[in-house]
Amino acid sequence: MVNTTIGSSKDDLAAVFTQKASLVSAFVHDVKDRTGAMDKTLELLAQKLPLDPQVASEKKIDSSVRILAAPNLDNDGFQQLSDRCRAFPHIHLIRDGLRDFPGGIDMGVTTADFGIAETGTLVINSNYEQTRLATMLCEVHVAILAVSDIRETALSMNEELETLVRQKGSYTAFVTGASRTADIERVLAIGVHGPLELHIILVEEK
Amino acid sequence: MESHESLKSYKNRLDDALDNRFLREAMDKFAVAYRASRENAFAGMDVADLIQQVADIKAAAIADSKALLDQFIRKAKAHGVHVHLADRAEDANRIIGEIAQKSGSKKIVKSKSMTAEEIHLNRWLENLGLEVTETDLGEWIVQLRKEGPSHMVMPAIHLSRFQVADLFSDVTGRDQDAEIDRLVKVARKELREKFVEADMGITGANYALADTGTIGIATNEGNARLVTTLPKVHVALVGIDKLLPTLADALTVNRILPKNATGQAITSYVTWITGPSECTTTPSGKREMHIVFLDNGRKKIAADPVFSQVLQCVRCGACANVCPVYRMVGGHQMGHIYIGAIGLITTYFFHGMENAKNLVQNCTNCGACKAVCAGGIDLPHLIKEIHARIQDEAGHPLQSLLLGKVLKSRKLFHSLLRTAHLAQKPLLDKKERPYLRHLPMIFSPDHNFRRLPAIADVPFRDRFEKLHQPAKNPGFTIALFSGCVQDFVYPEHLEAAMKGFAQHNINVTFPMGQSCCGLPAVSMGEKSAARDVALQNLDAVYLDGVDYIVTLCASCASHLKHGVPKLLKDYAPEKAAAFADKVIPYSVFMNDIVGIESDVSDGANAGRKTAFHSPCHLCRGLGVHNTPHELIEKSGNQYVPTEEEETCCGFGGSFSTTFPAVSNEILTRKLDDVTESGADLLVTECPGCVLQLRGGAAKQGRKFTVCHLSELLYPRSDP
Numbered sequence: 060m061v062n063t064t065i066g067s068s069k070d071d072l073a074a075v076f077t078q079k080a081s082l083v084s085a086f087v088h089d090v091k092d093r094t095g096a097m098d099k100t101l102e103l104l105a106q107k108l109p110l111d112p113q114v115a116s117e118k119k120i121d122s123s124v125r126i127l128a129a130p131n132l133d134n135d136g137f138q139q140l141s142d143r144c145r146a147f148p149h150i151h152l153i154r155d156g157l158r159d160f161p162g163g164i165d166m167g168v169t170t171a172d173f174g175i176a177e178t179g180t181l182v183i184n185s186n187y188e189q190t191r192l193a194t195m196l197c198e199v200h201v202a203i204l205a206v207s208d209i210r211e212t213a214l215s216m217n218e219e220l221e222t223l224v225r226q227k228g229s230y231t232a233f234v235t236g237a238s239r240t241a242d243i244e245r246v247l248a249i250g251v252h253g254p255l256e257l258h259i260i261l262v263e264e265k
Numbered sequence: 266m267e268s269h270e271s272l273k274s275y276k277n278r279l280d281d282a283l284d285n286r287f288l289r290e291a292m293d294k295f296a297v298a299y300r301a302s303r304e305n306a307f308a309g310m311d312v313a314d315l316i317q318q319v320a321d322i323k324a325a326a327i328a329d330s331k332a333l334l335d336q337f338i339r340k341a342k343a344h345g346v347h348v349h350l351a352d353r354a355e356d357a358n359r360i361i362g363e364i365a366q367k368s369g370s371k372k373i374v375k376s377k378s379m380t381a382e383e384i385h386l387n388r389w390l391e392n393l394g395l396e397v398t399e400t401d402l403g404e405w406i407v408q409l410r411k412e413g414p415s416h417m418v419m420p421a422i423h424l425s426r427f428q429v430a431d432l433f434s435d436v437t438g439r440d441q442d443a444e445i446d447r448l449v450k451v452a453r454k455e456l457r458e459k460f461v462e463a464d465m466g467i468t469g470a471n472y473a474l475a476d477t478g479t480i481g482i483a484t485n486e487g488n489a490r491l492v493t494t495l496p497k498v499h500v501a502l503v504g505i506d507k508l509l510p511t512l513a514d515a516l517t518v519n520r521i522l523p524k525n526a527t528g529q530a531i532t533s534y535v536t537w538i539t540g541p542s543e544c545t546t547t548p549s550g551k552r553e554m555h556i557v558f559l560d561n562g563r564k565k566i567a568a569d570p571v572f573s574q575v576l577q578c579v580r581c582g583a584c585a586n587v588c589p590v591y592r593m594v595g596g597h598q599m600g601h602i603y604i605g606a607i608g609l610i611t612t613y614f615f616h617g618m619e620n621a622k623n624l625v626q627n628c629t630n631c632g633a634c635k636a637v638c639a640g641g642i643d644l645p646h647l648i649k650e651i652h653a654r655i656q657d658e659a660g661h662p663l664q665s666l667l668l669g670k671v672l673k674s675r676k677l678f679h680s681l682l683r684t685a686h687l688a689q690k691p692l693l694d695k696k697e698r699p700y701l702r703h704l705p706m707i708f709s710p711d712h713n714f715r716r717l718p719a720i721a722d723v724p725f726r727d728r729f730e731k732l733h734q735p736a737k738n739p740g741f742t743i744a745l746f747s748g749c750v751q752d753f754v755y756p757e758h759l760e761a762a763m764k765g766f767a768q769h770n771i772n773v774t775f776p777m778g779q780s781c782c783g784l785p786a787v788s789m790g791e792k793s794a795a796r797d798v799a800l801q802n803l804d805a806v807y808l809d810g811v812d813y814i815v816t817l818c819a820s821c822a823s824h825l826k827h828g829v830p831k832l833l834k835d836y837a838p839e840k841a842a843a844f845a846d847k848v849i850p851y852s853v854f855m856n857d858i859v860g861i862e863s864d865v866s867d868g869a870n871a872g873r874k875t876a877f878h879s880p881c882h883l884c885r886g887l888g889v890h891n892t893p894h895e896l897i898e899k900s901g902n903q904y905v906p907t908e909e910e911e912t913c914c915g916f917g918g919s920f921s922t923t924f925p926a927v928s929n930e931i932l933t934r935k936l937d938d939v940t941e942s943g944a945d946l947l948v949t950e951c952p953g954c955v956l957q958l959r960g961g962a963a964k965q966g967r968k969f970t971v972c973h974l975s976e977l978l979y980p981r982s983d984p
Binding site for chain 2: 079083180187191214217220223225228230231232233234235237238239242244245246248253
């Protein structure tokens with residue numbers, strides 16, 4: 060068991076966050092900067108098995124195509140990702156229009172606003188419908204989190220959370236691990252209505 | 266479940282559940298695993314302090330609920346939410362039906378909501394011709410089976426993977442393997458279509474934050490997120506008890522809710538929604554959002570000084586997880602809609618006396634629920650209060666009425682016991698320790714699961730003068746409170762104790778006017794008799810010069826210490842408090858006050874492997890856990906731990922005679938646990954537990970013997 064008194068230094072928080080997120084089967088990757096995060100994302104996508112469509116689709120999608128949604132990256136970030144994807148013609152990068160993919164997408168990559176070390180939780184501003192859909196309809200969710208945005212506990216960052224929640228039309232998501240159930244014989248199964256896998260890319264430099 | 270079920274028909278259902286081998290095994294595994302995972306989730310945290318924080322937050326919110334509701338409505342309306350108030354279940358159903366019709370919704374997806382179960386919302390909507398699909402895996406399974414949930418958090422816990430596979434084979438028209446991962450993926454696929462086609466989504470809410478007009482929903486599967494994102498209309502059905510002032514309050518409650526529910530540090534998702542969020546398929550670009558606040562008796566509960574704490578419930582389901590009866594019979598037999606200890610109580614308020622009258626009796630009063638309750642609710646006490654209330658409203662059954670009447674008069678009660686002693690003579694086994702050979706006619710054959718002891722030839726009260734040795738310069742003066750079982754059935758427990766008192770120069774008084782402690786009356790729902798008896802005992806025991814009131818019965822001790830002051834709070838509060846203050850259980854008195862050393866036993870009775878059964882009223886009622894272990898070691902015997910030392914033995918006073926089949930199953934599990942430990946001897950500190958355990962061990966031919974702690978410390982010299 061780890062010590063529950065969480066250290067306040069940045070590295071300590073990142074270590075506790077990583078440990079707690081791993082406990083709930085999230086995969087945590089450390090990278091130096093945003094370029095590293097993009098590389099990691101594409102590496103994960105390259106390893107991914109073909110999509111298992113949940114809804115019978117009218118048009119047949121080529122099984123080599125990988126749909127990658129990046130709805131909440133800023134313009135620079137999206138451009139950067141888009142430039143990289145050009146080298147991989149089978150990657151279909153989208154920023155919106157996710158309702159056209161009810162059967163699912165391969166990967167959703169989003170930034171996370173905060174991390175909560177105590178429980179390994181991501182806080183994601185999901186007010187934008189496309190962000191919500193990307194994190195719900197994807198088989199693999201990749202969340203990019205800056206180490207400097209990790210906080211000790213939810214209560215310790217109450218003011219920051221209230222700022223998010225207070226907005227009219229706010230949809231604020233705490234995400235901890237992939238979707239799961241134990242409804243049949245109390246046996247844990249990962250991947251129910253949400254992502255089958257959650258990857259968190261911890262970025263050292265913001 | 267019909268609403269006028271007889272006790273007999275209810276018992277038949279219990280018997281069926283006890284015969285369900287899958288259910289029994291699943292529940293047993295769950296009970297043991299839950300304990301470990303909960304402990305793990307709370308490792309390093311001050312749980313009692315957390316529970317107190319939650320209890321305080323919820324209690325304050327209940328007291329302030331009108332203002333919080335007004336504040337919430339103001340905020341939510343400003344965000345563009347349509348807020349509705351429903352006084353009764355039908356009102357909420359009608360409102361939600363109208364929302365569906367006005368918005369032209371035909372297909373509805375739902376995430377799990379106990380509040381929707383409470384009002385039978387699906388039935389209502391389906392009668393309007395709407396298609397309603399539950400999207401939580403467990404809820405979907407029970408919906409397809411046309412059942413209700415059997416647990417508040419795990420609705421399909423009563424079913425095996427094979428039953429689910431058969432069900433899914435029917436639904437999909439294809440053979441499905443009984444492999445859990447695959448079955449989960451079947452649900453993922455089958456339900457995705459429903460999400461996409463749905464016009465309207467219905468959720469409950471775990472939290473409603475007045476400060477910001479936000480609802481909070483905790484889920485694991487991700488279904489509630491889709492329910493609140495894909496359809497054009499979102500309706501949240503929220504009990505007014507879910508209102509909290511601020512986000513910080515909800516975050517505090519959320520620190521304990523998932524840990525208590527499933528042993529998770531936090532659920533996979535916690536979703537905070539503040540008004541209509543973006544929805545690209547509507548002309549306005551915003552989802553149509555409705556919040557329906559449900560009263561359905563909650564305001565009445567909030568105004569009730571005894572029951573307002575019921576609303577401190579956060580719906581974690583932990584009270585079911587630790588309940589020995591739930592473990593034996595499952596949720597469909599342990600609640601109407603709401604399951605577990607809280608279900609026994611809320612059924613009365615939400616679904617009426619008829620649905621509650623059998624359920625409230627199905628409680629051993631072991632207190633395991635109270636010990637884990639996230640909201641700090643005194644569940645066993647409230648169950649007894651409901652029982653008493655139902656009897657006051659519907660009439661007291663003859664048996665209970667007689668018990669109450671008899672207990673009110675100590676002389677009548679004691680002379681009846683003496684008469685019963687004579688009447689039992691032809692029925693006795695002629696062994697050294699007499700058991701009743703046949704049961705008297707008033708008991709039916711199914712009470713025969715344990716051998717019942719005979720009433721002693723001479724009760725302790727008639728032996729006291731002879732045993733009493735006045736102490737010179739006594740270290741302590743005690744009043745011995747015998748309780749009726751030790752006085753009339755097991756006087757030898759007290760005789761053994763008297764030996765020890767004499768050895769340690771303790772002055773013992775035995776107030777002859779003492780009667781039953783009154784707990785049996787409480788457990789039969791005879792509150793006024795219990796109060797009379799408590800007052801009699803207060804009069805009987807002179808406190809002047811008495812250092813302690815010592816009792817060898819943990820149930821008496823716990824009732825005298827905690828129950829009596831509660832009963833007499835409007836009658837003799839100070840006197841009751843002074844009395845309660847002096848009450849001490851035997852083990853604590855001998856070990857911590859007298860401080861006996863390890864020289865109490867002779868060689869002949871030493872060296873045995875000795876397990877301890879901790880009476881519920883000792884470990885949870887009085888917070889005594891390790892003292893008896895120390896005394897076992899001091900007796901020269903070796904204490905051996907058992908897996909479920911602090912789990913109820915199934916006695917529970919009148920519980921074991923009302924529900925003998927369930928009592929027997931709990932007992933058997935207990936005896937198995939002791940057998941597994943390899944113990945030669947099982948010691949306990951309550952005559953009720955001795956009666957249950959010794960009678961059961963004799964009936965089942967177990968290899969170990971059962972005795973009271975006093976008999977272990979001071980065995981009879983000549984058998």
